[in-house]
Amino acid sequence: MKRFVLISASFALFLFFTSCNNELIDDPVNNMKSENMTAKTNDNLTGFDEWGFNFKAHLFNSYLINAMLGDPAFEGMPHYRQPGLVYHGEGPQFWEDLVAQYPYFPQIMPAGLLECKLEMKWNDAMLNSKGTYPITWFDTDAWIMFKYKMNTETERWSQVRKLVSISTGDELIDGIWYNSEGQEIGKQSYYWSDTLIIKQVINTGDNMYVPAVMPDDYVCPNWVGFGNI
Numbered sequence: 001m002k003r004f005v006l007i008s009a010s011f012a013l014f015l016f017f018t019s020c021n022n023e024l025i026d027d028p029v030n031n032m033k034s035e036n037m038t039a040k041t042n043d044n045l046t047g048f049d050e051w052g053f054n055f056k057a058h059l060f061n062s063y064l065i066n067a068m069l070g071d072p073a074f075e076g077m078p079h080y081r082q083p084g085l086v087y088h089g090e091g092p093q094f095w096e097d098l099v100a101q102y103p104y105f106p107q108i109m110p111a112g113l114l115e116c117k118l119e120m121k122w123n124d125a126m127l128n129s130k131g132t133y134p135i136t137w138f139d140t141d142a143w144i145m146f147k148y149k150m151n152t153e154t155e156r157w158s159q160v161r162k163l164v165s166i167s168t169g170d171e172l173i174d175g176i177w178y179n180s181e182g183q184e185i186g187k188q189s190y191y192w193s194d195t196l197i198i199k200q201v202i203n204t205g206d207n208m209y210v211p212a213v214m215p216d217d218y219v220c221p222n223w224v225g226f227g228n229i
Helices: 064-070 092-101
Strands: 059-063 117-122 143-151 156-165 171-173 176-178 184-188 196-205
Touching: 059 064, 064 117
Parallel strands: none
Antiparallel strands: 059 117, 117 143, 143 156, 156 196, 171 176, 176 184, 184 196
C-alpha cells in the first residue's frame, strides 16, 4: 500500500478478492475465523467511503481499481481521490476515459484487472484510523491481509495473501526471510521487498498473473501467529 512504484502495464500493483458468488469459486479462508475480514462492531461498518475504504475499521471492500484511485499511498498524484472518479462496474468505457485523462494509469494497473474485486484488512500499525501511513513499518508488528477475486465469463480465480512487517534481526537470503535464530519466517514480497514479509499465499482457479505478477502458493513453515490479529 505505501510507497508504490510505477510498473509496466503487464504488472499489477496488488490484487485480492472479495466475496462474489462463492458457488463458482471456493473461498479458502472462510474457516479462518480468527482472521476474517469483518469489523468488530456494526458502528465500524458504517464508515466506508465511496472508494471502499473504512479507515476506522481498518478495512477495504470494493473493486481493485478503486483502491488505486483512493489509497492514501497515491496522495499527490493527479488521479488521487478525484470527485466522482469511482468504478461501479461500468465496463471498458470507464477505463478508456480514465486512461485518456491519466495516461500513466496502465503503469499502475493493467486493464485486464478492471473487474477484479478486493478486500483488505490491516492493523493500526500498517495504516491508522485517520488514513495516515507511518514513517516506517520496521519493528511495528504491522500486518495486512489481501483477498482478490476475479469472477467474469472468462476468468474465475482468487488469491489470498498475508504479510507482516520485518523486525530487528530479520535477514533476507535468496528471496526467503529468516529471523535471528535462522528460522524461515516468510518469502520476499513482490512490491515491498525490504519492508514486508509474505507469510501465506492461497490461490484458487486459473490465475494468469501467477507467478509473473502474483506469487505461488506458500505457507511459512515457522508461522506462529499473524501480527496481533
